[in-house]
Amino acid sequence: xxxxxxxxxxxxxxxxxxxxxxxxxxxxxxxxxxxxxxxxxxxxxxxxxxxxxxxxxxxxxxxxxxxxxxxxxxxxxxxxxxxxxxxxxxxxxxxxxxxxxxxxxxxxxxxxxxxxxxxxxxxxxxxxxxxxxxxxxxxxxxxxxxxxxxxxxxxxxxxxxxxxxxxxxxxxxxxxxxxxxxxxxxxxxxxxxxxxxxxxxxxxxxxxxxxxxxxxxxxxxxxxxxxxxxxxxxxxxxxxxxxxxxxxxxxxxxxxxxxxxxxxxxxxxxxxxxxxxxxxxxxxxxxxxxxxxxxxxxxxxxxxxxxxxxxxxxxxxxxxxxxxxxxxxxxxxxxxxxxxxxxxxxxxxxxx
Amino acid sequence: xxxxxxxxxxxxxxxxxxxxxxxxxxxxxxxxxxxxxxxxxxxxxxxxxxxxxxxxxxxxxxxxxxxxxxxxxxxxxxxxxxxxxxxxxxxxxxxxxxxxxxxxxxxxxxxxxxxxxxxxxxxxxxxxxxxxxxxxxxxxxxxxxxxxxxxxxxxxxxxxxxxxxxxxxxxxxxxxxxxxxxxxxxxxxxxxxxxxxxxxxxxxxxxxxxxxxxxxxxxxxxxxxxxxxxxxxxxxxxxxxxxxxxxxxxxxxxxxxxxxxxxxxxxxxxxxxxxxxxxxxxxxxxxxxxxxxxxxxxxxxxxxxxxxxxxxxxxxxxxxxxxxxxxxxxxxxxxxxxxxxxxxxxxxxxxx
Numbered sequence: 001x002x003x004x005x006x007x008x009x010x011x012x013x014x015x016x017x018x019x020x021x022x023x024x025x026x027x028x029x030x031x032x033x034x035x036x037x038x039x040x041x042x043x044x045x046x047x048x049x050x051x052x053x054x055x056x057x058x059x060x061x062x063x064x065x066x067x068x069x070x071x072x073x074x075x076x077x078x079x080x081x082x083x084x085x086x087x088x089x090x091x092x093x094x095x096x097x098x099x100x101x102x103x104x105x106x107x108x109x110x111x112x113x114x115x116x117x118x119x120x121x122x123x124x125x126x127x128x129x130x131x132x133x134x135x136x137x138x139x140x141x142x143x144x145x146x147x148x149x150x151x152x153x154x155x156x157x158x159x160x161x162x163x164x165x166x167x168x169x170x171x172x173x174x175x176x177x178x179x180x181x182x183x184x185x186x187x188x189x190x191x192x193x194x195x196x197x198x199x200x201x202x203x204x205x206x207x208x209x210x211x212x213x214x215x216x217x218x219x220x221x222x223x224x225x226x227x228x229x230x231x232x233x234x235x236x237x238x239x240x241x242x243x244x245x246x247x248x249x250x251x252x253x254x255x256x257x258x259x260x261x262x263x264x265x266x267x268x269x270x271x272x273x274x275x276x277x278x279x280x281x282x283x284x285x286x287x288x289x290x291x292x293x294x295x296x297x298x299x300x301x302x303x304x305x306x307x308x309x310x311x312x313x314x315x316x317x318x319x320x321x322x323x324x325x326x327x328x329x330x331x332x333x334x335x336x337x338x339x340x341x342x343x344x345x346x347x348x349x350x351x352x
Numbered sequence: 353x354x355x356x357x358x359x360x361x362x363x364x365x366x367x368x369x370x371x372x373x374x375x376x377x378x379x380x381x382x383x384x385x386x387x388x389x390x391x392x393x394x395x396x397x398x399x400x401x402x403x404x405x406x407x408x409x410x411x412x413x414x415x416x417x418x419x420x421x422x423x424x425x426x427x428x429x430x431x432x433x434x435x436x437x438x439x440x441x442x443x444x445x446x447x448x449x450x451x452x453x454x455x456x457x458x459x460x461x462x463x464x465x466x467x468x469x470x471x472x473x474x475x476x477x478x479x480x481x482x483x484x485x486x487x488x489x490x491x492x493x494x495x496x497x498x499x500x501x502x503x504x505x506x507x508x509x510x511x512x513x514x515x516x517x518x519x520x521x522x523x524x525x526x527x528x529x530x531x532x533x534x535x536x537x538x539x540x541x542x543x544x545x546x547x548x549x550x551x552x553x554x555x556x557x558x559x560x561x562x563x564x565x566x567x568x569x570x571x572x573x574x575x576x577x578x579x580x581x582x583x584x585x586x587x588x589x590x591x592x593x594x595x596x597x598x599x600x601x602x603x604x605x606x607x608x609x610x611x612x613x614x615x616x617x618x619x620x621x622x623x624x625x626x627x628x629x630x631x632x633x634x635x636x637x638x639x640x641x642x643x644x645x646x647x648x649x650x651x652x653x654x655x656x657x658x659x660x661x662x663x664x665x666x667x668x669x670x671x672x673x674x675x676x677x678x679x680x681x682x683x684x685x686x687x688x689x690x691x692x693x694x695x696x697x698x699x700x701x702x703x704x
Binding site for chain 2: 073076077080081084089111112113114115116137139142143145147148149150151152312
């Protein structure tokens with residue numbers, strides 16, 4: 001696959017990517033290469049990656065515990081101390097090898113260490129390939145508030161190697177599919193139709209087109225002042241549901257994609273009510289979502305708790321929850337205010 | 353005094369500054385204004401500042417404990433939580449009111465909160481006015497390692513109001529003088545000669561010229577690849593001595609300026625040995641330093657501990673300590689390697 005050129009760095013695919021990585025390392029004369037992994041990617045991805053790393057430089061592996069729960073500043077302090085103890089300096093390179101937690105946290109760690117060292121992202125899940133690989137968002141959670149602490153900061157390059165997808169579960173693959181559906185309904189309806197009619201579509205093509213779309217959006221609006229907000233479609237309600245399930249001890253966690261899929265159904269419903277988003281299309285989105293993901297039963301008694309979390313959404317200003325909604329496929333409206341009643345209705349619509 | 357235009361923001365002086373701040377607040381429509389202080393600046397500077405803040409916006413004060421020892425990530429987490437609990441959003445403004453700890457830490461806190469909110473620096477010590485006000489360096493310490501975690505990030509504006517200097521001690525004023533001496537010997541020898549011949553020179557002029565010089569240097573080399581390294585003159589040995597005294601329980605702490613002044617004498621001595629920096633000028637620097645600061649007796653038994661800290665200097669690459677040295681006044685050489693023996697000799701030269 002061809003390279004995609006992002007704002008200030010390239011996204012390389014497959015074998016070509018590793019040649020480019022070696023060139024980068026040679027060109028920039030790094031002193032040490034740090035590789036950030038979790039226990040899963042160290043076991044399953046690191047052995048696939050390391051034969052491709054053609055370099056004589058000193059290599060040090062830093063492992064953190066997997067899971068969103070560890071995506072916090074305390075973990076960052078641990079990594080900063082590890083890099084320091086291992087003699088990291090301003091000419092060090094950090095390679096992140098993992099899902100969104102590793103790439104988001106690793107990018108933040110690198111960007112703040114001695115006011116910034118270079119980093120390269122190697123996403124190993126479908127979600128991190130199509131979402132976290134482009135766009136320059138890095139960060140960690142503050143308590144239950146997702147990505148509350150972070151930066152816009154770009155890697156030197158991103159490497160997308162679909163072979164890593166053999167290391168993850170079917171459920172994790174589905175988690176990434178929700179973002180691809182989002183790119184489809186907000187930006188390129190052909191992509192959505194492909195998913196609807198043909199579940200066997202080659203994953204490589206879905207990934208490539210998704211990264212292309214995200215890159216086009218981010219190039220036009222890197223700091224999320226306007227167009228980039230469409231990438232939040234489904235995420236306002238979706239994030240709140242995800243956090244609520246994460247906090248609730250008696251519920252099993254939802255993946256990011258499972259929560260965002262519900263969020264897209266809800267926000268399509270709100271779009272129908274407020275902006276006349278066509279009902280046939282609303283039903284089409286719900287149908288595709290329910291063909292991929294098991295239906296979750298959102299309990300009435302949980303609505304208040306989900307609403308409370310919505311009020312902490314990063315996009316809020318002056319206490320107002322801001323939604324991006326759809327007038328139609330590929331046609332959005334930013335900064336829509338929505339009443340609590342309508343949000344509750346939308347969750348009931350998802351339920352039935 | 354005229355406004356100085358830095359890379360992407362202005363440095364305003366005195367009364368004009370407060371008018372500009374009010375305009376900024378009106379123009380950008382901030383939701384809330386957070387003011388970061390320590391217990392000293394809350395008592396002495398906040399009452400001077402607040403009558404000048406002409407705004408109807410909600411104002412929230414966040415206080416942290418004073419002192420370099422609190423310039424760490426744990427303090428940042430406390431401030432991030434406070435901003436969150438007080439309803440801070442992406443349209444919040446953070447005003448830092450204090451010395452270098454407040455401005456460095458506050459700039460970092462703002463730059464990472466929800467991927468960056470606006471901040472305005474109001475330095476209240478001579479050191480932070482002439483050093484921290486321009487240049488975009490923000491950050492905190494990691495253990496004893498100074499500014500190990502941080503970013504280059506620019507405020508919306510800097511306000512320099514010399515009236516705040518009435519709130520600080522003579523010793524703190526002297527701490528700032530070391531940076532002005534540094535600007536003199538590395539960049540504008542007239543400034544150094546003024547300090548030498550006339551201790552009564554108007555402080556306003558010294559501050560204005562110092563900020564002008566720092567700004568000229570930073571504009572030419574914002575990321576410290578070349579020229580900006582001259583601002584580290586005296587700081588390589590100076591920082592190590594400062595950290596060593598901070599760590600040693602049986603010694604009283606040195607101010608930043610007291611340590612940097614010693615560092616400048618030592619590094620001038622090394623310049624004389626390695627680059628033939630003229631001996632008369634070396635003696636002139638030592639004489640001016642000793643006319644301002646009490647002589648500290650550096651103990652032979654402490655040299656090894658100071659040397660150990662030198663090895664963690666942020667500027668090091670591949671374990672090599674990098675010095676910026678002087679060929680002559682206003683004439684420097686970057687990236688000089690220096691042996692341990694010569695560093696020891698230089699500390700002995702300072703002692704006698």
